[in-house]
Amino acid sequence: MEEELLAIFDSDGVKVNSWPPHHQFKTDMAEKYQPGLVIPPLAESYHLVANGMINVLLKAGFDKEIAEVIIREEYSHFADNYPCPLFPGVSETVKMLSLYMNLALVSSNEAANVRKVLGPALTPYYKPFVTMENFPQGGKAAGIRHCLEFHGLTPDKAVYVGDTMSDKKAADEVGVFFIAAGYGWQIRPEGDHPFPVAKSFPEVGGIILSHFGLA
16 A cells, blocks of 8 residues: 555444344344334334434333343344344455555444454454444544544545444544445435445445545
């Protein structure tokens, strides 16, 4: 790499097709902890999207105390009980991008869940590997700043790839270029967006290369 560049990725909804398993998780947790709480069907559930599972649970109607118990007692085992597949092309695209730039991860999921889904083949590509345990108060913006500081880079040398408007807000707060995964949890390709929206993870890779003048 002649010039130090950095691509920072969210995990859920960007690399991992995890909303359907998260929907099932909410449904199961309602049955176990808060009977009577109605979770909408999967196709009607995307309005519950939020950054951080605690916020998803609260939007779904869980009592705050129950949501905190679920996070503490259940969510660290999520990846064991609710398998989440990678989106097509993730492995190949990550390895290709690593030839041109540094890669990092900022996710509001728990480290154990993210590492299990990415597996030993992909996890080492992300330095630093920032998850909810690392920035419980500062949110994703704090995680993005940490990645920049870790590599000693200014915001103009980095991009952040997310799939929600909260991700866009975090990127804007730090001043890094935002790319949306339009196949993930919230943002869709349709409509007029002031940022690029990819329809697949390989397309994310192409947008990153183009942004940095490498394609």
